[in-house]
Amino acid sequence: MTVKTRAKSPILEAVHETARDLHRLGFIDKRKMSKFDALCIEPVPPYDSAQIRALRAQLKLSQAVLAGVLNTSVSTVRKWEQGDKQPSGPSLKLLHLLERKGLEAVL
Numbered sequence: 001m002t003v004k005t006r007a008k009s010p011i012l013e014a015v016h017e018t019a020r021d022l023h024r025l026g027f028i029d030k031r032k033m034s035k036f037d038a039l040c041i042e043p044v045p046p047y048d049s050a051q052i053r054a055l056r057a058q059l060k061l062s063q064a065v066l067a068g069v070l071n072t073s074v075s076t077v078r079k080w081e082q083g084d085k086q087p088s089g090p091s092l093k094l095l096h097l098l099e100r101k102g103l104e105a106v107l
Helices: 010-025 030-040 049-059 063-070 074-082 089-101
Strands: none
Touching: 010 030, 049 063, 049 074, 049 089, 063 074, 063 089
16 A cells, blocks of 8 residues: 555654555555554544635636536535535545545545
């Protein structure tokens, strides 16, 4: 498993590097490695309404198209942009992926 990650702390970075090596050598199975990944990887930052609006404008997408890309409703995207709701779970991760890698990474 060659996943590039940024750990929460230098200690967790060392633990994750050791776990990766043990996984590569066959001492840790895939399930255990995914637990180490979840423990060590930085959480996705929250997005406020201005960030979501700016991301959508940067990608030149309408609310309807962004909703389709994120597999959510147009009203949900509208509520995010108005600040009535906050994205969470898979939608939050997809927004972060869109920001970091662009639209091609999600399609």
